[in-house]
Amino acid sequence: MIVHAKNLQKCFGSVTALAGVSVKIPKGLTLILGPNGGGKSTFMKLSLGLYKPTQGEIKLLGKDPWKNADIRKNIGVAFDPPAIPKLITGKEWLSFLAETKNLNVQKEVLKVSKLFDIGGFLRRRIESYSSGMFKRLSLAQAFLGEPEVIFLDEPFANIDFESIAKIISIIAEKKITGTDFVIISHIWEPLINMADYIVVLSAGKVYLEGRADKIEEDIENLFRLPNSLLR
Numbered sequence: 001m002i003v004h005a006k007n008l009q010k011c012f013g014s015v016t017a018l019a020g021v022s023v024k025i026p027k028g029l030t031l032i033l034g035p036n037g038g039g040k041s042t043f044m045k046l047s048l049g050l051y052k053p054t055q056g057e058i059k060l061l062g063k064d065p066w067k068n069a070d071i072r073k074n075i076g077v078a079f080d081p082p083a084i085p086k087l088i089t090g091k092e093w094l095s096f097l098a099e100t101k102n103l104n105v106q107k108e109v110l111k112v113s114k115l116f117d118i119g120g121f122l123r124r125r126i127e128s129y130s131s132g133m134f135k136r137l138s139l140a141q142a143f144l145g146e147p148e149v150i151f152l153d154e155p156f157a158n159i160d161f162e163s164i165a166k167i168i169s170i171i172a173e174k175k176i177t178g179t180d181f182v183i184i185s186h187i188w189e190p191l192i193n194m195a196d197y198i199v200v201l202s203a204g205k206v207y208l209e210g211r212a213d214k215i216e217e218d219i220e221n222l223f224r225l226p227n228s229l230l231r
């Protein structure tokens with residue numbers, strides 16, 4: 001089990017972001033879908049131990065992530081919007097993260113920069129990056145050190161079609177070699193065939209969840225763009 005939440009609640013002042021979520025995210029690739037403000041990013045941050053639940057329980061790889069920050073060493077994360085300082089270079093940022101994870105810095109930074117084809121601008125200050133370059137750097141950080149589980153929040157935001165195809169193939173390749181993924185994405189179609197499990201969060205509750213092969217049709221009915229918008 002990657003994440004196990006029991007009656008998970010999270011409030012920010014008077015705003016209830018999660019209103020009692022119970023869900024078991026199995027190994028494999030899980031998609032988290034749902035409307036804006038549904039609680040997806042909050043759920044991801046609770047899973048990673050970056051927020052403390054207001055009530056209820058959450059476990060990441062069997063441990064309370066709030067009390068066991070160490071488990072994050074085995075986890076890769078890309079936030080959306082990317083949470084990255086802008087006045088340093090991409091190389092400095094990736095090297096810093098690799099150091100905090102006790103990795104072989106040079107080797108691992110080179111590996112992810114090749115994987116995401118970002119070597120050409122890694123020595124530039126991040127503030128000079130286009131939004132697509134910035135996003136690719138943030139995705140690269142999640143793959144540093146080949147973590148056991150990778151969480152991606154909106155991996156295709158600000159990404160052109162060619163790079164979307166490349167990112168999908170990277171995810172597919174890593175999935176085959178045993179990496180587990182938890183992916184939040186409004187652009188879900190390209191990932192649906194790779195998904196093992198799907199959770200739909202809406203208004204802070206689980207609206208629908210299940211094995212992808214069982215609920216794929218429901219997902220298509222829920223989220224496919226209406227024909228009137230495509231004309």
Ligand SMILES: Nc1ncnc2c1ncn2[C@@H]1O[C@H](COP(=O)(O)OP(=O)(O)OP(=O)(O)O)[C@@H](O)[C@H]1O
Pocket residue numbers: 012015016017034035036037038039040041042043
């Ligand atoms: N740090 C915060 N402080 C206050 N309110 C927050 C905070 N983070 C999230 N919220 C609120 O919690 C609710 C859920 O937000 P969240 O970002 O988890 O939704 P989401 O499903 O990821 O949305 P989107 O698809 O728009 O990214 C929203 O009403 C949001 O305004």
